Amino acid sequence: MPVESPIPEINVSELILYVNCPRRMYFVNRGFELFPEMNGQRLERLILKELSLTYPEILRKCSLNADNLRKELEASLVRTCIDLPLLFPRELAGAERETLEEGEVRARAKIPEIAANLLGALEEYGKEPMLAALTPVKSEPFLSSERLNLKGVPSKLVCFEGAQVPSILKSGNCPEKGVWGSDRIHAAAFVLLLEAESGKEVPFAFVEYVSYGLLRRVVVRSSDRREILKICREVEKIKAGFMPERKEERFCKECNFSEHCIPDSSLMSKFF
Numbered sequence: 001m002p003v004e005s006p007i008p009e010i011n012v013s014e015l016i017l018y019v020n021c022p023r024r025m026y027f028v029n030r031g032f033e034l035f036p037e038m039n040g041q042r043l044e045r046l047i048l049k050e051l052s053l054t055y056p057e058i059l060r061k062c063s064l065n066a067d068n069l070r071k072e073l074e075a076s077l078v079r080t081c082i083d084l085p086l087l088f089p090r091e092l093a094g095a096e097r098e099t100l101e102e103g104e105v106r107a108r109a110k111i112p113e114i115a116a117n118l119l120g121a122l123e124e125y126g127k128e129p130m131l132a133a134l135t136p137v138k139s140e141p142f143l144s145s146e147r148l149n150l151k152g153v154p155s156k157l158v159c160f161e162g163a164q165v166p167s168i169l170k171s172g173n174c175p176e177k178g179v180w181g182s183d184r185i186h187a188a189a190f191v192l193l194l195e196a197e198s199g200k201e202v203p204f205a206f207v208e209y210v211s212y213g214l215l216r217r218v219v220v221r222s223s224d225r226r227e228i229l230k231i232c233r234e235v236e237k238i239k240a241g242f243m244p245e246r247k248e249e250r251f252c253k254e255c256n257f258s259e260h261c262i263p264d265s266s267l268m269s270k271f272f
């Protein structure tokens, strides 16, 4: 009898790729680079993610004043930009000086809004709850579940209202209320993984929109759990070689796979 090959373990990042576009997940799984080169926008996002990791330190020492907060964020941004090549040598290898400068300028332009939102949240929720929601008790912990055939690394775990919960950093736009659907899936996947690791129910997760200094709480519903399981099964099929249908996605215009992702299947077969 032929021995069935094991289904490769799924990474949470693959679920997110799938949610954005199943075909993209297919291409990345086949070794294509999602972002072939660094540009100003990617760098801005990288800088703002790193900057957000310094919020707890800043909030701890800073008096609740918009000017102070802005100055501390500016100083932290400068340090972040100096450290960046040491933190991301592979991503920054070959990045042009202009790109680095553009990334820094773009990130700096976000500071007034970040400072205003952090200050607003401090006034609304208080310093201690804010620090609890932002301060990691574990940074980038590896989580996995054999039962889900899933693994992943959330940005951090924080201890909030007596529970250890995952928190993810998002550098894109922030919705007016709540979180984007794909961010809900991202957060829910880590909730499931943390529950599998800890054996306890995880009541919610945080999504931090780092370009805005906004933190959103996501309570994971049964429908989210169901969705994760469904996506895992679809991703497994793609990892086994199935190419999903091409749909016109909002990412198509900027997608670097577009030249391969053409409707003409006879041409596609030349590549795959």
Ligand code: SF4
Residues within 6 Å of the ligand: 021, 022, 023, 024, 027, 246, 247, 248, 249, 251, 252, 253, 255, 256, 257, 258, 261
């Ligand atoms: S071109 Fe569009 S459909 Fe094809 S992989 Fe890119 S985003 Fe997906």
